[in-house]
Amino acid sequence: MGRETRDRLVYVAVWLACLAPLLWLAWQAYDGALGANPIERLIRQLGVWGLRLLLVGLAITPLARILRQPRLIRFRRTIGLFAFTYVLLHLSTYIGVDQFFDWQAIGKDIAKRPYITIGMTAFVLLVPLAVTSTNWAIRRLGPLRWRKLHRLIYLIVPLGVAHYFLLVKADHRPPLIYGAILALLLGWRVWDWARPRLRVAPARR
Template identity: 50%
Template sequence: MSTVERVTRRFIRPALWLLVVLPAPMLIAQLLLDQLGADPIDKLERLTGAWALRFLIASLAVTPLMWLTGWGWLVAQRKFLGLAAFFWAFGHLSVYTVLDWFFDWQEITKDILKHLYITLGMTAFVLMVPLALTSTKGAIKRLGGVRWNRLHSLVYVSVIAACLHFVWAVKKDITEPMIYGGIALVLLAVRVVGRPPARTKSVTVPSA
């Protein structure tokens, strides 16, 4: 094991935990201190959604990185990033349902059906639910590698829906969502087109 791999393996999980958790108290503090602008709820929705999309895209980047480096142990970080994306997506949805609509399910349903970008956002979240629920080793064992891989290919649809949701949700400058969308498309292309042939038939690495 090289020095770079050894150092990376030692510090990557603490660094990821810090990256996932730290924005939450910062956003809460900004909300309580009235530092989120004229429409704090809308700003909070956009920021939590942006973090969810960042981690979802980051989870897609892990497999190409594994191919490039040969670091098979990164598969655990891919699962971690996927769960982080779900955590932030749940936070994003919670802001929408609790702070924006105050649990008014009738109006929430109308809003989802009326606005395509909200429909896409809800679709992205719903597709992430079974992925989060089957992220354990036990779930992989129960489903089997082939079925687990098929189920987790839903991440491709989820990230596309999430990117479109972000683009259409932004009313003015779409630079940031377009950047995320471009990165996601590149990673999807690499995942689908650039997949290397398996070295042996006996080894199967589940894809996120």
Template identity: 45%
Template sequence: MSAVLKSAAPAPRARPLLLHPAAKPLLFVLCLLPFAWLFHGAWANTLGANPAEALIRSTGDWTLRFLCITLAVTPLRQWTAQPALARFRRMLGLFTFFYVVLHFLSYSWLDMGFELDAIVKDIPKRPFALVGFTAFLLMIPLAATSFNRAIKWLGAKRWQTIHKAVYAIVLLGLLHFFWMRAAKNNFAEVAVYAGVIAVLLGWRIKQRW
């Protein structure tokens, strides 16, 4: 009887491609492609009539996209039964921070000319800038504690509490994006991002309940 049960057991699963040694380097290169495209566009002057605005908006768009991708890792891991997806979450989160830094630097340089006084006065005057800057500040401790030593130093519970700020960050990022698009009465993309974020956060609320 035991022999029959053993023969009926499913065959061992093949090693997923997600665990291949080249998977992380490949993801790293893929995450750099938007930066490479923007860098080439700025160098070759192919970003349109207003390259400064194109750089600022594109880096902001990629920040929101990487936020959504990072938040999608956990539900995708469960929906696809691929726990190996979790090994890419930290890299995706750090690339989110990389693009938000580029976004802020593009604004500080191309809009404000790195004039600190002008930046300090400009951010509070414009609600969308204040919301975006708040999200940027909230991301700094997440990036600074995204390493194993930080988890050991803070403790798992405290580390998890800090990193739950990502939910506030993605909502602030969506509000920032909404106000940016509202200036041109363009809400199509906002609706797409809002739908994606609603699914990602709604899934987490359902899991918690």
């Protein structure tokens, strides 16, 4: 199999993997299989898949470097845009289905419930990243400014984890596990950044 065909097949597989949870959720909603509180389950599942894909997106660079597979980087944008789609649907379900577009109640929620304030901040910061993910935007911004802007992701994902941690009432283990994965992924970046700077110049003979 040629490299191009293999790349195309992997690309289709990435698309299907990102789309599968959404299709499964849509099917469960259609089938009435979302349990006793379908709206809450829908919001929660869309949120958790948004967070998972954000973490997968953050894992691409370390994986590409560790496995020496630079071609993996090409999937980062697709995964990031799917993460944004899940978060957008998560927010839309909250606004439209949970709150029935009651903007006053939504405003109150944003102001009074810290987990909603943090979730909203993460979403607002995510929008410019999604908007600037086209080739045209990358060219317009220039790679340096584009890269600087996209460093916002290092703030957005921790906010997503904090949002999850604050809304959980009893078992804090799931958000802590996501937090540990995030710490590992960010820790790798700090290590990768610091390594060449820490390397001691060899002593002259």
